[in-house]
Amino acid sequence: MTTPTGSPYAINWDVTYACPLRCIHCYSESGRRAASQLSLKDMLRVTEELISLRPASIQLSGGEPLLVKGLFQVAERISQAGIPLALYTSGWLLEEAMLPELLRLFTWVHVSVDGATAGLHDAIRGRPGSFKRALRALTLLDGAVAAARQRGDTASQFQFGIDCVVVRSNFARLEEFCTELAPRFPQLSFLTFQAAIPSGLATRPGFVEHELLTDEQAHWLASDEGRQHLSALVPGTVQLQLSDSRALQMHPEHFASGTAANYLMHVEADGAVRSMAIYEGTVGRLLEEPASVLWERALQRHSDPFVIETLTPVRTMKDWAEAARRLDSHFGSEEVRARIARRPDYFPSSAPAVRPPIISLRKPAPWRLETEPSQEP
Template structure:
């Protein structure tokens, strides 16, 4: 399917963030480059070659440009509903039944308009299960019309050919959850889920929607994670191995959280796939590299995106800095669409909200049996849960 090639350019204190909505790639440009791109409404040949990007330019100039962070979150993870067709044993937000106070469709649409105006570049539709929501197609279409990248985290059970056909034009990427090979996946997600998820994944691929698989690694399922990595690698499908966060229905699953030595063993077992230059296999703690940005930024770009590059909207419009932090009791930082995201972003950045969450990191990294981390949710969870 051919889609319009659009590059989003957002003004920042250091110049700008440029984002290719088709590939999802992002780069930072300095002030001179920002002005040149804005003025010519496109990249010159030199930048095109260097960044590997081209397309028409859509410029956003947020009203408030902080000098110590980005001027808007890059991605908003929109949990459109708490309803779900599955009841996974590890579900971070204990999804299943729709909440009574979920946003109306009109409020969801108005929120999407506001995100685009604020300078957000991507909306990740998630939940609960986003495909269970009747109005999902309309939300995807609105985000696409506003030149936002659209992605969706899904169990793909409902991704029948007919359903995928309905919104294929409006979806850039599906992130499909698979938690092991058939028996293991079904023991976590319910009988028959694996086959339907695999069929759903094929339907996305057949409509040229990019697919990445997310899997959650657990102590009792290490062998399965390795088998899944091999299976997907052989098919050329990207895999991201996520750590288990003890929140929601996983609150009591501390014994499933891997320790440092177990992560090291997993790295050894995954070595051939992690070493592949295409970067098909990625994961928390597996192949971390120091982050290099094209130009030097005047602030620290953390690998944890919470409240720094990412925000989460819960089904009732409450804003959190991360879905896991929200499930772990983080106080909400605002509510959309009653307030604009720009108002919430400014209030968050000038507060000590993130700094107080960061205080947990040093304690976690000193005492935990797990690998050292920047993840604010892991740090908070170890403050409120007793390690095994």
């Protein structure tokens, strides 16, 4: 996908870094750092700046967005502007009283589930009981959508689904999402499997060694074989989406092929705009400069000589993680570098046990552009 220079296609806004969970792969280190969220007045100022860009969609994430007082006022303003809106939530705080506003203001609600069982999900998400809370949220959403359809409310475009971040611990159990979890929610619209990106806590050497997908696993996740295998298992009413996340890498070859995610603006909790969505380093704050100026500045970073020099040699998941650490250190502020230095490394002693693969993985072909045909038999 390509985007016009003057406007991002999509905007992701981490509205807070406060979070009840402690996910092992968290790209924003939420729950382990200051919340950094703005006052409602300033959030509404940021909202107006984002609306001025007229993106195709805005995504509210975090942290846990449902912790933010005034979230629905922000959502109301975006909805009034006619921009489709998505909410990314762990489901921990989703309550029945929120359902009317969720269905009225949002186009999509994504509930994060990283395991089809409590033991696996809770281990990855870092808090006992998080699986139970996620399923309760999905049950509430399922009931609300069913009731709306029974009333004949067909005007709403609301959809909800499950987002799974794929790591080595749950890679062998993706089938269970399709056969055991998704069928529990008849109104479920989508099921997404997206490879963990080497960003934030997922750049730690221990995490890369034990939980970041291997090249073979990432290759399978993006392959026709993987899609066909899981599509045969998921209910026919559920849209299946799989991604190896490499579009977010911003590799020069992906720019050349038009597959880089250069259409995405990422906004931090304090209103700062990142130059590239998954790497540290900002280009200014929306409370101080126009959104259009910051977007243009972010786009310029993509051709920075250090970025090109660092990403061009990347060929493997491990390469990607090493490049991410270099970029974070180079473009991050002193405060960011200090936060990175304080990160404890990841050790697998408390990680969920890894089961044998669900399929026989073939070694990926040599690095090639996504637009090139496969050379595998």
